[in-house]
Amino acid sequence: MKRLEGIIPPLVTPLLDRDSLDHDGLNRLVEHVIAGGVSGIFLLGTTGEAPNLSYRLRRELIDLVCRQVNGRVPVLVGISDTAFVESVSLANSAAESGADALVLTTPYYFPVGQTELLGYIRRLTPQLPLPLMLYNMPALTKLQFETETLRQLAEVDQIIGVKDSSGDMDYFADLLTLRNDRPDWSFFLGPEHLLIPGVQMGADGGVNGGANIFPQIFTQAFQAARDGDEAACVRLQCSIDDLQQIYEIGKYASRHIKATKSALSILEICSDFMAEPFHHFKPTERQKVSTILTNLDALSRHT
Secondary structure: OOOOOEEOOEOOOOEEEOOEEOHHHHHHHHHHHHHOOOOOEEEOOOOOOHHHOOHHHHHHHHHHHHHHHOOOOOEEEEOOOOOHHHHHHHHHHHHHHOOOEEEEEOOOOOOOOHHHHHHHHHHHHHHOOOOEEEEEOHHHHOOOOOHHHHHHHOOOOOEEEEEEOOOOHHHHHHHHHHHHOOOOOEEEEOOHHHHHHHHHHOOOEEOOHHHHOOHHHHHHHHHHHHHOOHHHHHHHHHHHHHHHHHHHOOOOOOHHHHHHHHHHHHOOOOOOOOOOOOOOOOHHHHHHHHHHHHHHHHHHOOO
16 A cells, blocks of 8 residues: 555544444544545544444444545554454454554553564464554553564564554654664654654654644644744644643543544534543533634634
8 A cells, every 4th residue: 555644633433322423423524634634544543432332333433434535545444452353353344344454552451571462463464454554552551562573573564654652752763763674664653742843753644633623733734844844833833732731621541532522522523422431521621622722723724
């Protein structure tokens, strides 16, 4: 497939209840991010609440989005699971629906060593029908892809790159040395406030949750960093930093997803219903999000 770069939002999963998609909201959201200039869509990531969704709903989501996108941008599908066979099964469903690539974190729940991780990926990739991007998310999986492990996995042709959500820029700089082994790999950053410095370091783009809300801020930030437009980078970094305030509302780790869904609901794009065990922001929290969005929404129309 064509080498991935640019902004690929980790799409939220619009829900009406525990096991029903918000079809109209999903349609609006997909069109919203594509109109914002994104270079792809990533389904069933952390922002998409993937571990909390039924397998039936995951397959429905993949099929609906692939049909709606209809080849306009690549669709990447998260297949991370605690069961090997479920990852393979979902990968096959994604391929049948027309997805373009798969995304996989390290195994979670049971502690895994790097030797076990290496063997797991080597055994899994031959079973997969699509190219695979590896996803480093140690805050949630409790395990990191060590650079040496990735260097050995560079021998696997089916792997096309790494998305890093560690927030450790020294680690990310080390990852970029893997280009010596795989110049065709794409390297993406998850933490959105690091997008511009990351691209300036050599990142190929961002998988940024805020791009669900204001995709054009992130697509323009990526391009400004690529072009070396310092004035635009400063202006857009301020916008990205301002958006980070919505993630400081609430008490729990789920506040990042809650804030994103709350913002999309306020902008009348999709429902803010959360997958169990989470619940959406209450009115007081929602009002705080609305206040932050007011200035950003006006700014995004002029950037």
